Amino acid sequence: MSLDALLARGREVACQPWARHVLTPDAWTELRGVVLDLLGLWADPHAVHALLHQDGAYRLASVEVRDGAFPALSPAFPAAAWFERMIADLWGHRAEGGTDERAWIDHGRWDHAAPMAARPGGPGRPQPEFLAHEGDDIHEIPVGPVHAGIIEPGHFRFSVQGETVVRLEIRLGYTHKGTLGLLNGKSPRAAARFAARLSGDTTVAHSVAFARAAEAACGTAAPPRADALRAVMTEMERIANHLGDCGAIANDAAFAFLPARFHWHREQMLAAAQTAFGHRLMMDAVVPGGVSVDIVAAGPGAIEAALHRLEVELPNLLRVYEDYSSLVDRMVTTGIVSTEQAQRFAAGGYVGRASGRDVDLRQSPGYPPYDRLELAVPVLQEGDVDARFRVRIAEIHASTLLLRSLLPALPDGPIAASLPMATGEGIGWAEGFRGDIWHWMRLEGGIITAAFMRDPSWLQWPLLQAAIRGNIVADFPLCNKSFNCSYSGVDL
Amino acid sequence: MVWRHVAGRLFSPPLTVAAEKLDEREIAELAERLHATARRTLGRSLSIRQVDAGSCNGCELEINMLNSVVYDLERFGLHFVASPRHADVMMVTGPTARNMREGLLRTHAAAGEPKFVVAVGDCAIDGGVFKGSYAVDGAVANAVQVDLVIRGCPPSPAQMLVGLRLLLEANAGP
């Protein structure tokens, strides 16, 4: 069935740039039979909302919560399960018929369960049991939340037979900061600092998606110079993170030379950001309405110098990578995500693109200034650690070209527009280094009354669970680094 | 080919940034504070265990850069360890997310005495922008005794390096 035919049966609510369709519980349940990508699921105190995609069209659907429940979508869309658990934990809405009703980010440590509900409840739910395993000779390896390295906290429960991983179950929520709750009651301008800190590595791209949602809700657009500067920052952030990841992947294969060089280049990019925009990660530089800082006169030169050094050495680094069979042996055929799996979870970013999914929000649905720029999106089919490494290398190259066309042609004019005290709803998006980022918000008199921020990792973490199956435990760090999913981004 | 890169670099300047000069007064003040808690001093080499108590990952990104060739933490006798049992120093980030509080306390308890705790980043110092949320306890000092704070959101690796070296000097004494 076509998604639009089903949505047409609902009541339309204004949301920019795409209307939201409020369905009856029965019509919502029929979504289970439609072939589509489920990109996100979230709630407010009275309804549950979904972001859906079918044949290049993005659609918003909602269902009112009745007697504390709504029909689950997880029986048809496996990615819905974590969202449904999150909705139960934060808003207290039960997903009826869901595949997993265990608690998720509520670890029983808050004063109230369902802290985002109209009326928060009593003490939270205790942390759930891990899935039981059947079969002989299976033992469990618990890892985390405090890991050996300097990374975010999370718990990995491996069920292992000999050396082989039979199942990995990931438990997150340890960095839950109540970010969504902090947005409510603030103006987009005041709330932007939370979007900038949802996942610190993606501070720019999350800020862009948040700003664009606010601008859509207000019916305002950022000035052309702001759009161009946002893209400059986004591409710098992408390059810096990909460099860090490439180094970290090689490091987990015990190949010290590559991380030394990749991290040196990463530092050059961060130092260029400091010169150009006054902050190494460019935090709070993107704000609703535009950007808060203009690029300094020395900025373009500093960025170009870093790009040039990188461009000169990158082919050599790739050759070193390919020359060492011990390294290649660890990467190739490790942690495979099939195209079918990636499609089922609608994964974006390097995880999706290394598994044959040609998706990139800069191209479709597109947003300024990318709609006037040439962009090469690398897509590979293998779906292994090596493919995720190579997609990153290709994206570093593509972002370098984008920066080279953006920097010499920055439009003149103001860097920000002021936002009216509007009432409305908007959805904004941006392609961060991990993939597709979506922010939705509702404003009443210029104040946020409901919002959601969807990090790409929501659709990638479950694939990590799938990718490690059948691999040896020792390859997990490598697999994990090649995904580099965000903890804070999904812990909210 | 690695050797050709290595050979080429023999004739180029070092990649590492020069060590900033430390403020003697700050060392003395910190030494006094540490002394007041009457802890046995450790040697001139400190092992660090990092704990993320709910950070946004911004602080971790910059802490990781301390290990890069540019900041090369180990030249000062400082290095990161995997186990809290081996740690002399705990670097803690984040606004003490309630869901991570027990993880922080248990890691802290697992580290031997004496130990120093460094609160890294504005979140760890007072909860930062997350102050007042139902899901955080705010300052790391509410959970464990903090000896040194390094401000910033996130602090730069250079700032962290200064803080850690201050601790090294103040601990070792004259």
Ligand code: SF4
């Ligand atoms: S201090 Fe800033 S960078 Fe560090 S964890 Fe807090 S918000 Fe993130």
